[in-house]
Amino acid sequence: MDRNTATPAASHEGAEHHGSQPWLHQHGVEIQHYGTVRQFPLGLSHDARLYACQRLNRLLADTQVLHALYKKHHWLVRGATFYQLHLLLDKHAGEQLELIDRIAERIQTLGGIAVGDLRHVAELTHIPRAPDGCEEVPAMLSRLLEAHEIILADCHDAAADIAAQGDDGSSDLIVSGLIRLNETQVWFLAEHLVDTPLLRV
Template sequence: MSSQPWLHQEGVEIQAYGTVRQLPIGLSRDVRLYSCQRLNQILADLQILHALYKKHHWVMRGATFYQLHLILDKHAGELSELIDMVAERIQSLGGIAVGDPRHIAEFTQIGRAPNGCEEVPAMLSRLLEGHELILMDSHDAASKVDDQGDDGTNDVIVSGVIRLNEAQAWFIAEHLVDTPLLHV
């Protein structure tokens, strides 16, 4: 026996992405496969939105810097918890959650932001567009997985994804209302 770590290990892929293992959860393979596909799309978009929140949190500028810096970080933290919930639902269905950033970039529907820093309204608008894409896809997915009898996935989408994204979109949208900071 040695305490030396086994470095440079390689293994064989034991489950391919896009497949589901059989689990005794009362849902057919086809239902679980469909739910995993829909959830992985949502998961990829949530991870990109999370990354945008962190980027915008770091490069925030202007008179409302402090408030926006804090709220963007708060939203990123909430999204991080939601990402974990969605990924765990995929795994509980017997699927493989999309997790590699390169794979996520292939899936996301959210457009790429510039590498540099944009003006604050453009950053906030970009976040709102991301929320809206996720919400449109989530409403459709929730309805379809419900039709197939996957109550657990419907609950994750409705109670988790839709509820959080609607609330975050509301908070961000209120920062784009054209009202003066001070009345003179």
């Protein structure tokens, strides 16, 4: 039998099953379903943790789409301000990527399942799909600002509702993490859409 197709069970009789051949094409049962939470001793009720995971997963999906938009526009931006925007959009994308990890890890901390498959993300996001091609730069920036606003509106609502259920940790993440970062990025983007000449003659 070809060594590349052999399974570990095909090794010599009586020999220990050790070697360099990976155990490929393994499948298993789903040990926790999406939309459920495990019981952790966090001092929070099951319902409070389940609700927080639902709201955080919506924000996680939207944040993943926003990150993807930033990367797309970072690649496609053009024109006289290419260099400045190319760097700025990539900086914002990196900050959003760090935020994605923080949201996902908070969901896991609550005993939930963080949405990770991009096909699942597409089912959950509230952010409209951008054209597959390249837009003009002002449209790119406006699209990013609209995505930020969708996320921020959901953040304000979610933070209040989650805090009312006693989950201060998730509420704090939304306020100190999502809201503050998204507001700052909105400021940096919006200033690029102000039509102010460098000189008046």
